Amino acid sequence: MQQLDERVVGMYKSIRQILQKYRSGKLPKAFKVIPNLQNWEQILYLTEPETWSAASMYQATRIFVSNLNAKMAQRFFNLVLFPRIRDDIAEFRRLNFHLYMAVKKSLFKPAAFFKGILLPLCESGNCTLREAVIVASILAKNSIPMLHSAAAILKIAEMDYNGANSIFLRTLLDKKYALPFRVIDAVVFHFLSFTKDKRLLPVLWHQCLLTFVQRYKEDISCEQCEALMDLLRAQVHEQITPEVRRELMNSKRRDLEIGESSEGAMALK
Template identity: 75%
Template sequence: MGKDKGVKRRHAGLADQLMQEDRVKPLKRAKPSQRKQEKNDSDFVEGKLSVRILDQARQQQDELEEEFGLCVSNKKKHRALLSGSSEADAAAISDDEDQDSTNEDDFYEHLEINEEDEKVLESFMPQEMTERKTLADAIMEKIRDKETELASHLSEISIVRGHSIDERVVHVYKGVGQILANYRSGKLPKAFKFIPSLANWEEVLHLTDPDKWTAASMYQGTRIFASNLNGKMAQRFYNLVLLPRIRDDIAEYKKLNPHLYMALKKALFKPAAFFKGILLPLCESGTCTLREAVIIGSVLSKTSIPVLHSAAALLKIAEMDYSGANSIFMRILLDKKYALPFRVVDAVVYHFLRFVGDSRTLPVLWHQCFLTFVQRYKLDISADQKEALLDVLKAHTHEKITPEIRREIVNSTSRSRKDDKVTMET
């Protein structure tokens, strides 16, 4: 049979194929420059940049961090871009960091104290409030003391008097203070980073007027001073500059600025200076509010602290006069479950034994701290101490917490006297 002419041939000619309506349209060829750009973009996205370019980028980033002290959010965003992330991913990283920096809200937004507890806590507050010293007051007091001390040595007076600073230096650091008063992010003046290396760093720091620094400036300043000052000098910076600013911010806004919260976390890189410059002065003042205690305590609970520093702080707080803030700090340190020396455990025991003859009604915070202590360290308490603590429970009771404390004390083994002798010999 012949071929059916009505059936379309399987392979049409080239001319017929070109005339068909469903022919494939030719693609536009990219220009060489465009192909090169697409290749570079794909390499960037896939992470196939040359080692030399990546090393150069990281080197530039490290130089920027060292020279200008870029803020944490910019640094993370820059790293995200270098690793191939999009702008949206970098922005998400920045948002996640801001959200993490403000997570202290979980600790104090639900803190509610009824009127009865407020009256009870007020009975433990000191009647005479001590005045808080600012950096300016401390510097002027120091200058006056030095001038009086060295009045017989006229040749050395010019070294310590504030007006002996070169006027050019005064002009420079007053300009630095104006920059810090408006700083949000980015580069910092190089002159600001030289302050920790100066012998009269407190007087020079006073020229920048720290009371007018922005919260971001305070964070950057804490980073610089915590890294470059020794323990005693960092302690003075924490006590005279950082602590007053934190207390003022909490008093005004009822919460802490995220930059100041990160500054507190950065200050804990020198734990001894943090405890001596912030925590212990705050407890000794007797004016620490519960909100301040919970916010600063949240920093302690989220940061790893060496056991010796925490044990020393717990020992000091246990020996102080009681206040509600002290109970919060003690409870947070006890909840870290350190292997505390017996001397510290004994100090906490005697802290609670002092209330046997106290006729005042104790707040719930005291009972909660008591319960935390016996839960964590019931095996480190001697039998005699447990009997004395049971007498405390007879004098001060709470309908829900006291039965739990008694159960923990009664149903636990006691520290042996042999352990006591070992600790006394060591």
């Protein structure tokens, strides 16, 4: 922590009062230069972000997303935006429009968004379904580069299970990316880990499995397909499981296609 000039401290404390009541219009120039400062976190905390109005939070997110690199933006999301959106949903059971737009704006730095908001939400272990549905709705409506989403799917698939994880997985799988086989294998192993699970799994889990099979049934191997069939005998939902089984039975396999193409190449030689 650097010792700051008293005049600087006084100026940013007066800006704090503006940010608490801000609704629209221009922000002070002294606030806009914060991302360019070496000790930006220290200066930022003089303005007490937890007391900002929702409109201030949106404007601040715009400024920080535009001026910080991904690593620094991740810090801002994790320390300022992430706790604020959780508090807002917990208190009002919905997300303020300005905070919703702030989360949407944070997707302009996808790596920072996943590491600063989405993955901490999944890892917290206490993410509510309401929080998951709201954040997933923002994910669903916006374009995200495939590599960032693939990395997030991989991380979520390896986490301890809760219902919120199924919502995020299903939303990302529904974007129909051409995912690497490594990510598809990780999702298959995620589902197969429930083969001997004695819990009655929620509908969300079955819906996520159905979405995965519908989108990527031709990207799994014969061995994985057989293992998934065994899973369907252990984990049954009377309406969804027959649909999953039908999708698996009426699809090609990636290793069969590779085998056929190599046989064709040999025949040409």
